[in-house]
Amino acid sequence: MTTLDSKIPAGPLADKWNNFKANEKLVNPANKRKFKVIVIGTGLAGASAAATLAELGYQVDAFTFHDSPRRAHSIAAQGGINAAKNYRGDGDSIHRLFYDTIKGGDFRSREANVHRLAEVSVDIIDQMVAQGVPFAREYGGMLDNRSFGGAQVSRTFYARGQTGQQLLLGAYQQLARQIGLGGVRLFNRTELVDVVNIDGRCAGVVVRDLMTGEISSHSAHAVVLATGGYGNVFFLSTNAMACNVTAAWRAHKRGAYFANPCYTQIHPTCIPQSDDFQSKLTLMSESLRNDGRVWVPKNAGDNRAAHLIPEDERDYYLERLYPSFGNLAPRDISSRAAKRAVDAGQGVGAKQNGVYLDFADAIGRLGKSVVAERYGNLFDMYERITGENPYEVPMRIYPASHYTMGGLWVDYELMTTIPGLYAAGEANFSDHGANRLGASALMQGLADGYFVLPYTISNYLAGWLNKSIPDTSHPEFARVEAEARDRYQRFAAVGGTRSPDWFHRELGKIIWDYCGMERSEAGLDKALSEIPALYEEFRKDLRVTGGTEGVNQTLEKAARVEDFFELGMLMCRDALDRRESCGGHFRSEYQTEDGEALRDDDNFAHVAAWEFTGDPMTPNRHVEDLVYEEVHFQTRSYK
Amino acid sequence: MSTTLKNLTLKVWRQTGPDSKGHFESHTIDEITDEASFLEMLDILNERLISEGKEAVVFDHDCREGICGTCSLMINGQAHGPERGTATCQLHMRKFTSGDTIVIEPWRASAFPIVRDLMVDRSAFDRIVESGGFITAATGGAPDANLIPIPKPVADASMDAAQCIGCGACVAACPNGAANLFTAAKISHLNLLPQGQAERFSRVENMVETMDDYFGSCTNHGECEAACPKEISIDMIALMNADYRKAKVKNRKQLARS
Numbered sequence: 001m002t003t004l005d006s007k008i009p010a011g012p013l014a015d016k017w018n019n020f021k022a023n024e025k026l027v028n029p030a031n032k033r034k035f036k037v038i039v040i041g042t043g044l045a046g047a048s049a050a051a052t053l054a055e056l057g058y059q060v061d062a063f064t065f066h067d068s069p070r071r072a073h074s075i076a077a078q079g080g081i082n083a084a085k086n087y088r089g090d091g092d093s094i095h096r097l098f099y100d101t102i103k104g105g106d107f108r109s110r111e112a113n114v115h116r117l118a119e120v121s122v123d124i125i126d127q128m129v130a131q132g133v134p135f136a137r138e139y140g141g142m143l144d145n146r147s148f149g150g151a152q153v154s155r156t157f158y159a160r161g162q163t164g165q166q167l168l169l170g171a172y173q174q175l176a177r178q179i180g181l182g183g184v185r186l187f188n189r190t191e192l193v194d195v196v197n198i199d200g201r202c203a204g205v206v207v208r209d210l211m212t213g214e215i216s217s218h219s220a221h222a223v224v225l226a227t228g229g230y231g232n233v234f235f236l237s238t239n240a241m242a243c244n245v246t247a248a249w250r251a252h253k254r255g256a257y258f259a260n261p262c263y264t265q266i267h268p269t270c271i272p273q274s275d276d277f278q279s280k281l282t283l284m285s286e287s288l289r290n291d292g293r294v295w296v297p298k299n300a301g302d303n304r305a306a307h308l309i310p311e312d313e314r315d316y317y318l319e320r321l322y323p324s325f326g327n328l329a330p331r332d333i334s335s336r337a338a339k340r341a342v343d344a345g346q347g348v349g350a351k352q353n354g355v356y357l358d359f360a361d362a363i364g365r366l367g368k369s370v371v372a373e374r375y376g377n378l379f380d381m382y383e384r385i386t387g388e389n390p391y392e393v394p395m396r397i398y399p400a401s402h403y404t405m406g407g408l409w410v411d412y413e414l415m416t417t418i419p420g421l422y423a424a425g426e427a428n429f430s431d432h433g434a435n436r437l438g439a440s441a442l443m444q445g446l447a448d449g450y451f452v453l454p455y456t457i458s459n460y461l462a463g464w465l466n467k468s469i470p471d472t473s474h475p476e477f478a479r480v481e482a483e484a485r486d487r488y489q490r491f492a493a494v495g496g497t498r499s500p501d502w503f504h505r506e507l508g509k510i511i512w513d514y515c516g517m518e519r520s521e522a523g524l525d526k527a528l529s530e531i532p533a534l535y536e537e538f539r540k541d542l543r544v545t546g547g548t549e550g551v552n553q554t555l556e557k558a559a560r561v562e563d564f565f566e567l568g569m570l571m572c573r574d575a576l577d578r579r580e581s582c583g584g585h586f587r588s589e590y591q592t593e594d595g596e597a598l599r600d601d602d603n604f605a606h607v608a609a610w611e612f613t614g615d616p617m618t619p620n621r622h623v624e625d626l627v628y629e630e631v632h633f634q635t636r637s638y639k
Numbered sequence: 640m641s642t643t644l645k646n647l648t649l650k651v652w653r654q655t656g657p658d659s660k661g662h663f664e665s666h667t668i669d670e671i672t673d674e675a676s677f678l679e680m681l682d683i684l685n686e687r688l689i690s691e692g693k694e695a696v697v698f699d700h701d702c703r704e705g706i707c708g709t710c711s712l713m714i715n716g717q718a719h720g721p722e723r724g725t726a727t728c729q730l731h732m733r734k735f736t737s738g739d740t741i742v743i744e745p746w747r748a749s750a751f752p753i754v755r756d757l758m759v760d761r762s763a764f765d766r767i768v769e770s771g772g773f774i775t776a777a778t779g780g781a782p783d784a785n786l787i788p789i790p791k792p793v794a795d796a797s798m799d800a801a802q803c804i805g806c807g808a809c810v811a812a813c814p815n816g817a818a819n820l821f822t823a824a825k826i827s828h829l830n831l832l833p834q835g836q837a838e839r840f841s842r843v844e845n846m847v848e849t850m851d852d853y854f855g856s857c858t859n860h861g862e863c864e865a866a867c868p869k870e871i872s873i874d875m876i877a878l879m880n881a882d883y884r885k886a887k888v889k890n891r892k893q894l895a896r897s
Contacts (some may be wrong), residue, residue, distance in 0.1 A: 020678075046779075068761065070805055071709050082732070085784070129784040131773070132797075132829050134797040134832065136795070141790050164706075173774070174778075176765065176772060186765075188765075240703070243678065279703065381729065405774050551695055551754060551755040554695050613840055
């Protein structure tokens with residue numbers, strides 16, 4: 001077990017980022033064009049990083065597997081983005097946002113990173129407004145705010161229920177400008193299939209053109225992975241269909257450590273599953289909990305229609321259990337409370353697999369038009385999916401996989417354990433600890449891409465000025481390309497009977513049952529025997545129709561599912577070895593008398609960073625101790 | 640609550656590449672619950688095709704929440720199908736009845752060449768945005784976000800335009816294959832805002848002219864507005880045209896001065 005160097009700058013917490021900027025190595029403007037940076041992924045982190053690096057003068061090649069950079073899944077974020085602007089004068093500050101995020105993460109995130117995030121949050125709002133993001137305004141023309149889970153201030157900026165869309169379009173437009181100017185070369189419908197390391201540094205990537213099936217190499221001075229999270233390992237999640245772990249996983253297999261894979265966020269407000277063949281779950285924004293009240297019938301098995309259940313036979317369990325945060329208790333806590341209610345037989349709906357989110361009080365208090373103004377598009381979406389009108393009957397909601405706090409291990413400069421390879425946004429592990437607060441994912445993606453990477457990357461690149469780096473004629477590129485070709489040929493040649501989706505669905509069930517909202521040693525042991533068995537079947541019985549040339553979505557899926565198999569094993573291993581409960585990681589053996597997470601700060605106040613050894617079942621565990629200078633461990637209470 | 644639809648006939652467009660000849664292929668769906676989404680029905684069909692050793696139908700889709708704009712199907716001749724203000728991925732089978740024949744085609748527009756089956760290439764939209772669909776504001780150095788108050792009605796109108804998901808339904812629905820609604824939505828989003836004024840006239844000129852390089856001309860049919868999953872108003876096109884006309888005058892005056 002080695003200790004990882006997180007390269008946290010010296011000085012008091014509030015000065016660390018300034019100290020870093022004061023001491024980092026810079027690249028002069030005329031020299032920037034000598035450096036090439038590859039950015040994989042064009043979501044908030046990738047698009048903002050690519051655009052900013054190109055503005056600075058670096059040569060940037062950006063890759064997306066979508067047809068357009070604007071399709072990245074950041075676009076689906078609904079509720080908002082946090083920033084410590086304190087425009088409400090309600091007691092917010094950089095320190096308050098920092099502290100809320102640390103506490104929300106259940107004291108499992110890196111203090112210095114989180115403080116930097118809170119510092120740059122204010123710049124993000126300024127930047128996005130300057131770019132023309134139409135945030136919600138008050139009548140006087142000032143920006144409006146609302147509140148989100150885990151905070152007692154209103155610091156969330158929003159654009160109707162489509163904040164992610166508007167922020168991504170802002171970053172995309174800035175990227176588009178650079179593409180038009182020639183600062184960025186865009187490769188669309190192109191997927192990363194491997195990372196190439198030469199002489200101890202990341203030398204480039206191997207990619208596959210999804211239109212032709214052609215596999216090719218690209219070399220660069222530095223590579224940024226901004227490829228999102230791995231929530232689709234559960235098969236059913238609120239992630240888009242194409243979200244996958246492949247880029248991060250290929251990097252992991254080439255030497256990048258993977259941190260805290262068991263920290264996954266199960267979002268409390270999603271539309272419950274209605275059928276076995278369902279392809280994905282749909283999120284209903286957390287912002288709805290500002291005005292909606294969560295309840296279940298007090299009596300198990302009560303299947304009367306909601307309006308027939310009298311007030312005194314309803315259990316508004318979040319308001320009862322967590323009076324000071326009420327319906328805005330953080331996500332992990334709300335999710336587990338919903339699971340407890342459904343497990344106790346108090347679930348609602350035909351399948352008894354949900355809880356109510358009721359707007360009757362809000363409609364009575366504010367009027368239907370105000371509620372429609374705030375949440376109209378979400379109500380419409382709910383009705384399209386369920387066929388029920390939420391203005392008249394309460395919504396039914398249930399938790400679903402939504403976000404992954406774990407990801408590639410990065411140091412303070414966002415560099416992975418492979419020199420020259422960076423990870424940004426959801427793809428890294430750095431800022432959210434064991435649980436992410438609402439409206440903080442957009443904040444982190446844009447912070448990394450706009451305000452962190454452009455500074456930290458020069459610190460690395462400066463050392464390579466006027467030194468030659470290997471180009472794609474180096475034999476290592478040819479070797480990795482050949483491996484990639486063999487891999488796709490292998491999928492096409494199995495000739496079994498089951499589709500990649502079938503295996504993905506079965507894998508998802510195992511992970512959800514044993515490594516979902518509640519984990520136990522026995523369950524995880526079971527998962528660690530079932531996953532390799534299913535993986536073995538996958539290798540023998542997979543059926544991919546069509547060839548390796550031209551568009552073949554079945555083939556693309558097969559490769560992504562294989563990576564999910566290996567990641568699934570690591571997730572369960574990590575969950576097994578973390579013998580405590582914290583945030584989204586809830587081990588049934590470690591809970592308080594009233595069922596809350598029981599942390600073990602003496603033994604587990606650290607990041608677990610896993611090294612790939614060749615066999616996904618026997619990874620090496622390394623740790624980075626989390627040293628808190630500013631905050632003190634507390635039992636997280638929202639009561 | 641849920642009911643089962645029986646005996647649906649799908650006529651699906653199959654085409655192996657941009658230059659090959661396409662054809663309709665018929666498939667029967669014996670039973671499906673009305674809670675299924677339209678794309679889940681296609682998923683089930685594809686599972687069946689794979690199990691029979693056949694190639695799955697290629698179609699574009701991603702978020703399945705109606706926001707990414709990736710899905711793009713012509714369903715019974717209507718872009719995104721029969722439900723107003725709804726993208727294909729949010730369309731559910733309860734909008735159909737047992738015994739229906741459903742014709743599924745890709746977007747049909749010369750600016751959107753077919754890649755394979757139901758997948759088309761919409762990169763021309765990106766070219767339009769690259770030519771001016773942005774506000775130049777380099778990272779860092781932006782003034783405080785509350786420095787310029789923006790009246791709520793202005794912010795709301797801008798947001799109405801900014802909702803566009805770039806799916807291309809407007810082009811597919813247009814008899815001329817025009818992209819005026821898409822282009823006008825992006826221009827209006829930015830030109831309505833105070834931050835967008837500096838580049839207002841160069842933006843409209845560049846974007847309209849790039850649009851004309853790829854797409855057909857608008858003759859005010861209004862099919863685009865009816866097909867738009869975000870119900871973006873055709874009024875945006877009027878705003879764009881007004882700004883384009885002004886730009887031609889203003890920019891010429893500037894030219895004379897220089």
